[in-house]
Amino acid sequence: MISVDEALDRILSAFAPLPAETVSVSQALGRVLAEDVVARVTQPPADVSAMDGYAVRAEDVASVPVQLQVVGHIAAGSRQEAPLAAGQAARIFTGAPLPEGADAIVIQEDTERDGESVTVKESAARGTYVRPAGLDFRAGDVGVAAGRAVTVRDLGLIAAMNRPWVSVRRRPRVAVLATGDEVVMPGDPVGPSQIVSSNGLALCALVEACGGEAINLGIAADSADSLRRLAAGAAGADLLITTGGASVGEHDLIRSVLGEEGLDLDFWKIAMRPGKPLMFGRLKGTRMLGLPGNPVSSLVCGLLFVRPILDRLLGLARPAHPTEPAVLAADLGANDRRQDYLRATLRPNDDGRLHASPFHKQDSSMLATLAHADALILRAPHAPPAAAGTLVEVLRFPTSLSSI
Numbered sequence: 001m002i003s004v005d006e007a008l009d010r011i012l013s014a015f016a017p018l019p020a021e022t023v024s025v026s027q028a029l030g031r032v033l034a035e036d037v038v039a040r041v042t043q044p045p046a047d048v049s050a051m052d053g054y055a056v057r058a059e060d061v062a063s064v065p066v067q068l069q070v071v072g073h074i075a076a077g078s079r080q081e082a083p084l085a086a087g088q089a090a091r092i093f094t095g096a097p098l099p100e101g102a103d104a105i106v107i108q109e110d111t112e113r114d115g116e117s118v119t120v121k122e123s124a125a126r127g128t129y130v131r132p133a134g135l136d137f138r139a140g141d142v143g144v145a146a147g148r149a150v151t152v153r154d155l156g157l158i159a160a161m162n163r164p165w166v167s168v169r170r171r172p173r174v175a176v177l178a179t180g181d182e183v184v185m186p187g188d189p190v191g192p193s194q195i196v197s198s199n200g201l202a203l204c205a206l207v208e209a210c211g212g213e214a215i216n217l218g219i220a221a222d223s224a225d226s227l228r229r230l231a232a233g234a235a236g237a238d239l240l241i242t243t244g245g246a247s248v249g250e251h252d253l254i255r256s257v258l259g260e261e262g263l264d265l266d267f268w269k270i271a272m273r274p275g276k277p278l279m280f281g282r283l284k285g286t287r288m289l290g291l292p293g294n295p296v297s298s299l300v301c302g303l304l305f306v307r308p309i310l311d312r313l314l315g316l317a318r319p320a321h322p323t324e325p326a327v328l329a330a331d332l333g334a335n336d337r338r339q340d341y342l343r344a345t346l347r348p349n350d351d352g353r354l355h356a357s358p359f360h361k362q363d364s365s366m367l368a369t370l371a372h373a374d375a376l377i378l379r380a381p382h383a384p385p386a387a388a389g390t391l392v393e394v395l396r397f398p399t400s401l402s403s404i
């Protein structure tokens, strides 16, 4: 059995960022930029008013009240060519460019209009309510850097920078194949000795959530023929994920059958719980990650390995396993030689620190506790007993709101 860290290194060294493709900005949410997005325009393009009011020369309104002659009407989208002379003001609206000579805005609440003249009742220093040209960004500025997944806010900025097309990494194509005679499609009638294939759907959802394109190959029966036929559907994918059939029983066919098909195994078995019988290799040019069938094992391994693989394919540089400290809320016994990932809830305690409460039962068939958990508590191999109150490292489940 190899360690989790070694498995991660060996897996990630087999992948490199995918080629780029061009998509419209409207399709860019969540996509990872392959190139910096550079502004084509300066924003605002000229000095503009931040308020509805009057464009003035600051020196004309240094002492108030003062009466000025109104010489123009500048709405957003229009402009006034004639410069503002001493003693003059121009009616102006939010977003409209200041006429030459004007250097301050008096808001209309501080004025009194009378036909062709306006009385300014409050003075305004130079620059008051003026948005100078380029306040937001200038043509040539980098708005969003390569390697970042486009958020809703980035998307707005890219549009404002007048970039209708962006270069992004192609979405990784990931084929997911479930196995097992006892496994049936969700929605099908479930016999007393059968189980619904939650793994296939959940792994596909994980792939999509990580920015990939999932191809669900269905469920292979525990026969060489079925497995061979369905696994052939992975041709052209960047990664084949299998779930189930990874262990040592005579119905666990992944290694033997796919071995006959040319599976070149890099490793099998890893010192972690859940997920011991994980395997990694290459099948006819497609990288293959064989996950255990137990639902929690399959998803925890997905989180620990599939997500970093997709990050690598997408060129996303972020820690593979971003842990953080939390206070243990219950006693834990000594660990054995497998690195443990314990499902736990997280709550801030009275002093504002995070408390991690492990679920009492950690069986790898128990999906409900996985769904109700907020994080996984990491326990190193051979960790000594840990008493409540000690600090442990936790791996939080990511939330999708990070894309906003």
Ligand SMILES: Nc1nc2c(c(=O)[nH]1)N[C@H]1C(S)=C(S)[C@@H](COP(=O)(O)OP(=O)(O)OC[C@H]3O[C@@H](n4cnc5c(N)ncnc54)[C@H](O)[C@@H]3O)O[C@H]1N2
Binding pocket: 178, 179, 180, 182, 183, 195, 196, 197, 198, 199, 200, 243, 244, 245, 246, 247, 248, 249, 252, 274, 275, 276, 277, 291, 292, 293, 294, 295, 297, 364
């Ligand atoms: N003698 C040993 N037995 C087992 C060992 C071992 O080292 N020696 N390892 C155990 C560990 S740890 C795990 S994890 C499991 C994983 O084995 P497999 O990958 O071969 O998984 P299966 O036997 O096919 O299934 C296990 C379990 O999960 C259910 N399952 C399978 N596929 C799905 C699916 N798509 N959706 C939902 N549930 C699924 C399946 O019905 C079984 O109940 O092996 C231990 N055994």
Ligand code: MOO
Binding pocket: 272, 273, 274, 275, 276, 277, 292, 294, 297, 364
């Ligand atoms: O690794 Mo298995 O996932 O312990 O049940």
